[in-house]
Amino acid sequence: MFEWCEEHTRAALLLSVGIASLVAAVDLLTGDRFPLIVCYLPSIFLLCTVVRPAVAYCAAAVCSSAWMIDDVVVLQMHSVSPQGLWIASVHFVFFTVIIGMLFRLRVAHERERLFARTDALTGLSNSKAFRDTAERELARSKRNNGYLAVAFIDCDNFKAVNDTLGHRAGDELLKAMAETMELNIRKMDTAARMGGDEFAVLLPEASLEEAELVISRLRESLLERMQQSNWPVTFSIGVAVYQSLPDSIEDMIHGADLLMYEVKQNSKNAATFRLVA
Secondary structure, three states, X not given: OOOOOHHHHHHHHHHHHHHHHHHHHHHHHHOOXXXXXXXXXXXXXXXXXXXXXXXXHHHHHHXXXXXXXXXXXXXXXXXXXXXXXXXXXXXXXXXXXXXXXXXXXXXXXXXXXXXXXXXXXXXXXXXXXXHXXXXXXXXXXXXXXXXEEEXXXXXXXXXXXXXHXXXXXXXXXXXXXXXXXXXXXXXXXXXXXXXXXXXXXXXXXXXXXXHHHHHHHHHHHHHHHHHHOOOOOEEEEEEEEEOOOOXXXXXXXXXXXXXXXXXXXXXXXXXXXXXXX
């Protein structure tokens, strides 16, 4: 509901100003015969979806005082009466209450949307958010004929940490992994917890050499972080670098997943890279 691109934001602002101007013009033409103050609500609602609260409150002040301008112009009054000032104040309070409710709804919606896309434990993207991002990057890479890489990371011996040190230690380990991943990937990359002790990294525009550089550095940092906390775990990582892009994100993720399982079935504690040309 509140996801607006720049074009939509501009259109909403113009529409809001247009509605308010139209209501003000009608109010000016009709004088005091019809109370039109409620007709400003659509304009206020649109503003609340795209601007900061301060802007909406300023618009509320303008809208609530518009009918006083009508009195001054149409009725040729030389000053605003105390009664008019009181009614305008009541209208402003009415608008501010509506604005407050709308912004609380907006914040609650955005919070729920964020939680729906974020892993609660680690703060990384969850599986759904990762797939959504991967789908966009896959489409972009197809348009630009670029590379796209996916890394799948599994924590070796994670179950042993839970069994011997407890689930709290296991949770701390996963959070430490997430922090280390965010510090050691590129800004354009996306790290996600796919479930349990499995993580993934999406690397847009990464060639085989670039993917090897990023993931090898990440693996070294992860191992160093685990050693600092005396957690007896290592990492099996499979990285698929696509020059020939797959038809779907599931195929893309599956390719990296298979490479990760190859590592686990062999020696574990290693990373394997494959270019899909």
